[in-house]
Every structure is written in C-alpha cells, then in structure tokens.
Amino acid sequence: MREYFTFLWRCFRVSFVGDWRYHVWMLLLTVLSLLGLNAYCKQFVYGLAETGMTDQVSWGLYIANFTFLVGIAAAAVMLVIPVYIYRNKDLHDLVIFGELLAVAAIIMCLLFVTVDLGRPDRFTHLFRRFNFPLSMLTWDVIVLNGYLLLNLHICGYMIYCHYRRREPKKALFVIPFVFVAIVWAISIHTVTAFLYVGLGARPFWNSAIIAPRFLASAFSAGPAFIILTLQVIDRFTVYSVPRQALMTLRQIILVALTINMFLLLSELFTEFYAGEAHIASTRYLYLGLHGYHALVPWIWSAIALNSIALIIIYLPLARSLKFLNVACVLMIVGIWIEKGMGLIVPAFIPTPLGEIVEYAPSLNEIMVCLGIWAFGLMLYTIFVRITVPVLSGRLTYDRDFSAVPQKP
Amino acid sequence: MTHAGSADSDLSGVTRRSFLGTAAAVTGVAAVVTALKPLLEADFDPGDLGSVEQFLQKHYKEMTPLEMEEALARIRRQVRERFDIEPNLRDARSLVGVEFVYALNLSRCIGCRRCVHACVAENNQSRNPEIQYIRVLEIPKGTIDIERSDHHYDHETVPDPDHFYMPVQCHQCADPPCVKVCPVEATWQEDDGITVVDYDWCIGCRYCQAACPYWARRFNFAEPEIPKDQINPDMAYLSNRPRPKGVMEKCTYCLHRTREGRMPACLEVCPVGARKFGDVLDPDSEVTQILRKKRIYVLKEEASTLPRFFYYFDERRPQIREGDAATEGAAS
Incomplete structure (x- = not known):
C-alpha cells in the first residue's frame, strides 16, 4: 500500500517535469482552466441566467460538448477492437493512449453535465432516489461512470504493473475487462443517443437513425483525435508511433465517415422529400424558418468540412501525414458542429408550441466550456506524461525518475 | 538574474530551484483564490444555497408528518424573513377518489x-x-x-x-x-x-x-x-x-x-x-x-x-x- 502511494507521489512529481514547451503548454491550460472555474463560480452564484439558455432553448453548449465528448470517449474502442479482436500489432502498444483519452473525455463529460445542473449542490439526491430504469438519464449516469471505472482500472493496472516490473496477469485482470469495455463503449453512446431519441415531444430527435449516426460520427472524430495526439506523442516523447498504426486508423475513419455521410443523406432525403409537417426544426437548421437562420451557416460549414475531409481521406494523398492531419482537423471541427449546434440546439427551435427563440451562448458559458476543455487536455497531458516513462521503463519502483536525466 | 539568484541562495540557504517552486506554488494558490472569488458574492441566506437542514431534508414522499412540520416551519421562517408576512403555508395533500x-x-x-x-x-x-x-x-x-x-x-x-x-x-x-x-x-x-x-x-x-x-x-x-x-x-x-x-x-x-x-x-x-x-x-x-x-x-x-x-x-x-x-x- 505504501508503495502505491509512493507511486502516486512520483506520478504527481513527474507531471511537473518537462522542457519549456511542456511548461508553457501546461501553464496555458492552467490559466484557461482557472478562467473557466472563475466563470463557473459566477454561474453558481447567479444561476444559469449567466448562460444563453432560456425556457425555450433549455439545453445549449454544455450538453452539446457533453454529447461530442461521449463520442470521443467511445472511440477508444476503435483502438481496442483491432488489437484485441484482430490482433493488430501496430496498434498494440498504443491502445493505452486511447484508453487514457477515454478517461479524460469521460471526466470532461461528467463536468459538462455538472455545470449544466441548476442545483449541483443536490447531486447526492441521485444516490437517495434514483429513477432507474425509467429515466434514460439514470442509465447514462451508470454507463458513463462504469466506463470511467473500467478504463481507469485497465490503464491503472497496466501502468502499475510496468512500474513494478511485473508481468501483468492479462488473462485475469485485463482481457475480461477489455471485452466488457468494448461493449460498454458502444453502450455509452447508444444510451446518450436514446436520451434524446426517447423524447416524443421533440420530433427532431425522435428518429431511429440518431443512435447509429452518433456511433458513425464518433468513430470518425475519435480516431481523428487519436491520430493527432499520437503524432504529438511520437514527436515529443521517447515513444515512437509506427506509421502503419496511423494508416490503420485512417482506414477506420474512412469507413466510419462514409457511413456517417450516408446516414446524413438518408436523413435529409426522408425529411425533405416527403415534405411532411414535422420537419420545422430540420428546416430551421438547414434552410432557416420564418426569417430565423442562426444555425444555417454552421451546419453547412459542418457538411462542407466533413465532405472535404472525406474526399481527402479517400485520396492516396492522405498517406502523407500532412494531408491526413488536415483531414482530421476538418472532421473534428465538422463533427463538433454537427453534434453540438447541429443536433442539440435545433431540437428546441421552434418550441413544441411553435415559438421561435434563437440561442447564442453567452461569453461566460463559452469560458466555462473552454475551462473544461483545458482541464481535460491537462489531465490527458499528465496521463501521457506519466505513462510514457513508465512504459518505456524509465520510471520504475527501483528507479526514481528524478535520478535520470530528463528528455521529455 | 541567475547570478543574483545563486547569490541569494548562498546567503539564505534556499536553492534557486526550491525558491522558484515556492513562488510558483504561491502564484498558483493566489490564482485559484482569485478564480473562486465570485463565490464571496453568494447569498448564503436560507432559500438561496440552502441551509444544512434543507440539505438533509428528505424527498416529499419519504417525510414523516413531523419532518414535514419541520420543513413547513423552515419555509414559513424564510417567507417571514424575505417578505415580512406570515404565510398560511400547509401541505395540501392529494385528494382520493378525485381526478x-x-x-x-x-x-x-x-x-x-x-x-x-x-x-x-x-x-x-x-x-x-x-x-x-x-x-x-x-x-x-x-x-x-x-x-x-x-x-x-x-x-x-x-x-x-x-x-x-x-x-x-x-x-x-x-x-x-x-x-x-x-x-x-x-x-x-x-x-x-x-x-x-x-x-x-x-x-x-x-x-x-x-x-x-x-x-x-x-x-x-x-x-x-x-x-x-x-x-x-x-x-x-x-x-x-x-x-x-x-x-x-x-x-x-x-x-x-x-x-x-x-x-x-x-x-x-x-x-x-x-x-x-x-x-x-x-x-x-x-x-x-x-x-x-x-x-x-x-x-x-x-x-x-x-x-x-x-x-x-x-x-x-x-x-x-x-x-x-x-x-x-x-x-x-
């Protein structure tokens, strides 16, 4: 036990060690996190009136980011499946970075839900009266926290074993959990989709295609995010990432993004060709409604970004990392818009009584979001900072990190 | 700068490294305190963020008659304080056999x-x-x-x-x-x-x-x-x-x-x-x-x-x- 605390203490120490770029990056994230904390304190004192949300559009940027990040977290399985099911060797040593990303993303998800609550001080009511299984929100509480624990266990166990220079007992402590985590990853996204789909009052969400589309877009944006982070790891740490690993991820994105675009097409066709009455929200999103069209430029940019990304990914051009990266950035932004502005907000416009009130996030709300993103990235940076020296054998129980000359 | 720093540390026995570390820690704490400052403006009066008794209060359906009386007394007190009136507050229970x-x-x-x-x-x-x-x-x-x-x-x-x-x-x-x-x-x-x-x-x-x-x-x-x-x-x-x-x-x-x-x-x-x-x-x-x-x-x-x-x-x-x-x- 004492050794475990020494381990945690060393991890804590390591997270402060790095070259100037590392320090600048961490300082930036710290400042942004604190600005976010400051903005949240204001919201905590004065209420959600500090946001752009209203009775008409009662969920906004917080829930949008939450939805996007559930996808990022779920996408970790796109590294796990090739390794544990298809025995892909290139990705084998990289799986843990996907799982760590899942941990950071889930923590961000939980933060985004918490800042959206009107009475965060009453969160203990969840333990005292839990409307399970009727409320989909209770399912989400279970699957998100479960997924967090699963990934914490898998990563923590692997890292600690390496630190102790023990051979991990994979068959007992890793493999079963990994397979549960694969199913669980699908479930977090499905349950989050059902959260919206299950509302008969919102025809925009009340469609069976939402859950599959969620998964398809998550499995594009998530691996895209991982491609970018793996290159950062490759460049700034002793860890080397085989190029073939990135190409495997490219294949995954290629399939997922194609499916996503296909589902989008099916959705648009169904809504617009039949021209039935219940498409007011869809019309508002894509074309504008009665002179209101705040979301129109957003959604068309998203579609443009995703289409360009898809074309680049298909071309042999994408074998060059430069183009692959461009495509990844485009689709991350595209899918963030699509899932945020494009999926959450229009469901509230018009209201069930036909009133149109548009939504724009307030500055304070944006600061809270930035703060959570910065905090999440800081967590992920620290995770990677600890994992790399441990896995490469430079930080072990009998070899204190500070004794070794550093090259981050 | 480096010179001054090392000269300092020679005098006081503090290394430059630990001095910087302490300075960073102090700055960090100060920054966190500043970030939390809006909380000072919170109105900790009952009714806003809630008192301990409100925090411990049970769900409506779980309250015993006595606990309900206590909750009602608390709310009456809050109404008196906020609005200077004596409310006729009660727990109007659901009727049976009525829709x-x-x-x-x-x-x-x-x-x-x-x-x-x-x-x-x-x-x-x-x-x-x-x-x-x-x-x-x-x-x-x-x-x-x-x-x-x-x-x-x-x-x-x-x-x-x-x-x-x-x-x-x-x-x-x-x-x-x-x-x-x-x-x-x-x-x-x-x-x-x-x-x-x-x-x-x-x-x-x-x-x-x-x-x-x-x-x-x-x-x-x-x-x-x-x-x-x-x-x-x-x-x-x-x-x-x-x-x-x-x-x-x-x-x-x-x-x-x-x-x-x-x-x-x-x-x-x-x-x-x-x-x-x-x-x-x-x-x-x-x-x-x-x-x-x-x-x-x-x-x-x-x-x-x-x-x-x-x-x-x-x-x-x-x-x-x-x-x-x-x-x-x-x-x-």
Missing part, C-alpha cells in the same frame, strides 16, 4: 391574457426574470396548426376578428413524459392527477423541460424576484410557495385552492367563462357533462400522453344539442 380535469372553450376565449396574470399573482411566479405558466396562442382562422400561432400578439383590443385564441398550460397528462425522465423522481403524478414538483429535491437538469410536448415547464434561471407587496400568503408546499433558483416549476391546477374546494385562479378571473374545471369521476360535475356532450379534443393527441386538459367548441346551433341530448338519453 381533476380542465376544459377550455375555444369559442369563448377572447385572448385577453387575464388568466396569465392572475396565475402569476396567485402562484408567486418570479416577476424578474418573468415566469408565466400559461401561454395564449393567437392562431389565424383557417388553421389549427400551432406552428402558425403568434405568442406575442399585441393588439389594442382583443379578440382580433381574424384569429382565435388558445391558452396552453400544463395538461396534467395521465402518462406524463416529464415524470418518466426525471432522474431523481423530483416530479411525479399525484392520485388526483396533478403532476407536482418537489422544489427542494429537483437538481435542475431540465430533462423534463425537454420531454414536455406542451412546453409547460419553467426553470428558475436566476433567483426569483417577487415584490413584497405582491406575495400571495396562501401557500402550499407542492404549489405556490416561493421557489429557489435552479429548479423547475409548473402549473399545479392551483392545488392549494382546488384541493380545498375552490376553483383555479385562471378560471375565476376569466371574463367570458371559457374555463371549466372539476372532478371527472363525479358524474354530475360540469366538466363531466362537457366531456360527454361537447365536441372536445386534446392538443397533440399523437403525443399519446393522455392529457387531462380538453379543448372544446360550442356548437353553432344550440337547439340541436337539446335533440342530441334527448337521443343520447333514449339510447342509454
């Missing part, structure tokens, strides 16, 4: 919005930010599509001859989606059919607001403001007692009145008698008669939430109704 329904005559409603304002006054809704439970839709004649309605009509006089008016409030559904989705059971349907909110239990996630097909739920985005001289002292725990910020609220069919034999405030104020309210299980009640004899419909029947709020029209030739009633009587 309340509302019927609204669209042929009569003139869109004067008196019901909206009577409701605000009766139920102690926040005046700033403004919360109203009833929304009156102005719909052009020739359609019943509420997407073509105007919520913010502003004529010199009403009714406008080219429109009809449709007030919408909580429909007290028999299969309420808002109740189903609440993660902490802070909202539920009572035996007499009224869906209520425990304002001391709601966590403010607003999932119910997204689930409601009638846009009947309101959220306290900020601390509600009610002028002292406008507070209604006639209050019940589950209806019109003052609400804290960050929780949901909604129409309760004025349960502090209706459970004690009175009519809802919106009905009493209606100048044209468009509103009817009563117990549908009582065969002689006016609403039962209306449901039997009038041409009634519910808004958004396709949402299949089984509303207890009905709209109806007057027949154009009332004499025919007499005949219908006679035939019906003969048939049964």
Whole structure:
C-alpha cells in the first residue's frame, strides 16, 4: 500500500517535469482552466441566467460538448477492437493512449453535465432516489461512470504493473475487462443517443437513425483525435508511433465517415422529400424558418468540412501525414458542429408550441466550456506524461525518475 | 538574474530551484483564490444555497408528518424573513377518489391574457426574470396548426376578428413524459392527477423541460424576484410557495385552492367563462357533462400522453344539442 502511494507521489512529481514547451503548454491550460472555474463560480452564484439558455432553448453548449465528448470517449474502442479482436500489432502498444483519452473525455463529460445542473449542490439526491430504469438519464449516469471505472482500472493496472516490473496477469485482470469495455463503449453512446431519441415531444430527435449516426460520427472524430495526439506523442516523447498504426486508423475513419455521410443523406432525403409537417426544426437548421437562420451557416460549414475531409481521406494523398492531419482537423471541427449546434440546439427551435427563440451562448458559458476543455487536455497531458516513462521503463519502483536525466 | 539568484541562495540557504517552486506554488494558490472569488458574492441566506437542514431534508414522499412540520416551519421562517408576512403555508395533500380535469372553450376565449396574470399573482411566479405558466396562442382562422400561432400578439383590443385564441398550460397528462425522465423522481403524478414538483429535491437538469410536448415547464434561471407587496400568503408546499433558483416549476391546477374546494385562479378571473374545471369521476360535475356532450379534443393527441386538459367548441346551433341530448338519453 505504501508503495502505491509512493507511486502516486512520483506520478504527481513527474507531471511537473518537462522542457519549456511542456511548461508553457501546461501553464496555458492552467490559466484557461482557472478562467473557466472563475466563470463557473459566477454561474453558481447567479444561476444559469449567466448562460444563453432560456425556457425555450433549455439545453445549449454544455450538453452539446457533453454529447461530442461521449463520442470521443467511445472511440477508444476503435483502438481496442483491432488489437484485441484482430490482433493488430501496430496498434498494440498504443491502445493505452486511447484508453487514457477515454478517461479524460469521460471526466470532461461528467463536468459538462455538472455545470449544466441548476442545483449541483443536490447531486447526492441521485444516490437517495434514483429513477432507474425509467429515466434514460439514470442509465447514462451508470454507463458513463462504469466506463470511467473500467478504463481507469485497465490503464491503472497496466501502468502499475510496468512500474513494478511485473508481468501483468492479462488473462485475469485485463482481457475480461477489455471485452466488457468494448461493449460498454458502444453502450455509452447508444444510451446518450436514446436520451434524446426517447423524447416524443421533440420530433427532431425522435428518429431511429440518431443512435447509429452518433456511433458513425464518433468513430470518425475519435480516431481523428487519436491520430493527432499520437503524432504529438511520437514527436515529443521517447515513444515512437509506427506509421502503419496511423494508416490503420485512417482506414477506420474512412469507413466510419462514409457511413456517417450516408446516414446524413438518408436523413435529409426522408425529411425533405416527403415534405411532411414535422420537419420545422430540420428546416430551421438547414434552410432557416420564418426569417430565423442562426444555425444555417454552421451546419453547412459542418457538411462542407466533413465532405472535404472525406474526399481527402479517400485520396492516396492522405498517406502523407500532412494531408491526413488536415483531414482530421476538418472532421473534428465538422463533427463538433454537427453534434453540438447541429443536433442539440435545433431540437428546441421552434418550441413544441411553435415559438421561435434563437440561442447564442453567452461569453461566460463559452469560458466555462473552454475551462473544461483545458482541464481535460491537462489531465490527458499528465496521463501521457506519466505513462510514457513508465512504459518505456524509465520510471520504475527501483528507479526514481528524478535520478535520470530528463528528455521529455 | 541567475547570478543574483545563486547569490541569494548562498546567503539564505534556499536553492534557486526550491525558491522558484515556492513562488510558483504561491502564484498558483493566489490564482485559484482569485478564480473562486465570485463565490464571496453568494447569498448564503436560507432559500438561496440552502441551509444544512434543507440539505438533509428528505424527498416529499419519504417525510414523516413531523419532518414535514419541520420543513413547513423552515419555509414559513424564510417567507417571514424575505417578505415580512406570515404565510398560511400547509401541505395540501392529494385528494382520493378525485381526478381533476380542465376544459377550455375555444369559442369563448377572447385572448385577453387575464388568466396569465392572475396565475402569476396567485402562484408567486418570479416577476424578474418573468415566469408565466400559461401561454395564449393567437392562431389565424383557417388553421389549427400551432406552428402558425403568434405568442406575442399585441393588439389594442382583443379578440382580433381574424384569429382565435388558445391558452396552453400544463395538461396534467395521465402518462406524463416529464415524470418518466426525471432522474431523481423530483416530479411525479399525484392520485388526483396533478403532476407536482418537489422544489427542494429537483437538481435542475431540465430533462423534463425537454420531454414536455406542451412546453409547460419553467426553470428558475436566476433567483426569483417577487415584490413584497405582491406575495400571495396562501401557500402550499407542492404549489405556490416561493421557489429557489435552479429548479423547475409548473402549473399545479392551483392545488392549494382546488384541493380545498375552490376553483383555479385562471378560471375565476376569466371574463367570458371559457374555463371549466372539476372532478371527472363525479358524474354530475360540469366538466363531466362537457366531456360527454361537447365536441372536445386534446392538443397533440399523437403525443399519446393522455392529457387531462380538453379543448372544446360550442356548437353553432344550440337547439340541436337539446335533440342530441334527448337521443343520447333514449339510447342509454
């Protein structure tokens, strides 16, 4: 036990060690996190009136980011499946970075839900009266926290074993959990989709295609995010990432993004060709409604970004990392818009009584979001900072990190 | 700089490294304290962030009579402190063997919005930010599509001859989606059919607001403001007692009145008698008669939430109704 605390203490120490770029990056994230904390304190004192949300559009940027990040977290399985099911060797040593990303993303998800609550001080009511299984929100509480624990266990166990220079007992402590985590990853996204789909009052969400589309877009944006982070790891740490690993991820994105675009097409066709009455929200999103069209430029940019990304990914051009990266950035932004502005907000416009009130996030709300993103990235940076020296054998129980000359 | 630093450390025995570390730590703590500063402006008065007893308070359904008395005493004290009045606060329990329904005559409603304002006054809704439970839709004649309605009509006089008016409030559904989705059971349907909110239990996630097909739920985005001289002292725990910020609220069919034999405030104020309210299980009640004899419909029947709020029209030739009633009587 004492050794475990020494381990945690060393991890804590390591997270402060790095070259100037590392320090600048961490300082930036710290400042942004604190600005976010400051903005949240204001919201905590004065209420959600500090946001752009209203009775008409009662969920906004917080829930949008939450939805996007559930996808990022779920996408970790796109590294796990090739390794544990298809025995892909290139990705084998990289799986843990996907799982760590899942941990950071889930923590961000939980933060985004918490800042959206009107009475965060009453969160203990969840333990005292839990409307399970009727409320989909209770399912989400279970699957998100479960997924967090699963990934914490898998990563923590692997890292600690390496630190102790023990051979991990994979068959007992890793493999079963990994397979549960694969199913669980699908479930977090499905349950989050059902959260919206299950509302008969919102025809925009009340469609069976939402859950599959969620998964398809998550499995594009998530691996895209991982491609970018793996290159950062490759460049700034002793860890080397085989190029073939990135190409495997490219294949995954290629399939997922194609499916996503296909589902989008099916959705648009169904809504617009039949021209039935219940498409007011869809019309508002894509074309504008009665002179209101705040979301129109957003959604068309998203579609443009995703289409360009898809074309680049298909071309042999994408074998060059430069183009692959461009495509990844485009689709991350595209899918963030699509899932945020494009999926959450229009469901509230018009209201069930036909009133149109548009939504724009307030500055304070944006600061809270930035703060959570910065905090999440800081967590992920620290995770990677600890994992790399441990896995490469430079930080072990009998070899204190500070004794070794550093090259981050 | 480096020189000065090392000279310093020689003198005081502090290494440059640990000095920088301490400086960074101090700066860090200072930054965190600054970030948390807005919390100082919090009003830690009871009713805002809540006292310890409020934190420990149980869910409405779990409270013993004694605990309820304590909760009521606490709320009375808060009302006295905030509004300088002695409230007649009680826990108006659900009636048994009664099912309340509302019927609204669209042929009569003139869109004067008196019901909206009577409701605000009766139920102690926040005046700033403004919360109203009833929304009156102005719909052009020739359609019943509420997407073509105007919520913010502003004529010199009403009714406008080219429109009809449709007030919408909580429909007290028999299969309420808002109740189903609440993660902490802070909202539920009572035996007499009224869906209520425990304002001391709601966590403010607003999932119910997204689930409601009638846009009947309101959220306290900020601390509600009610002028002292406008507070209604006639209050019940589950209806019109003052609400804290960050929780949901909604129409309760004025349960502090209706459970004690009175009519809802919106009905009493209606100048044209468009509103009817009563117990549908009582065969002689006016609403039962209306449901039997009038041409009634519910808004958004396709949402299949089984509303207890009905709209109806007057027949154009009332004499025919007499005949219908006679035939019906003969048939049964």
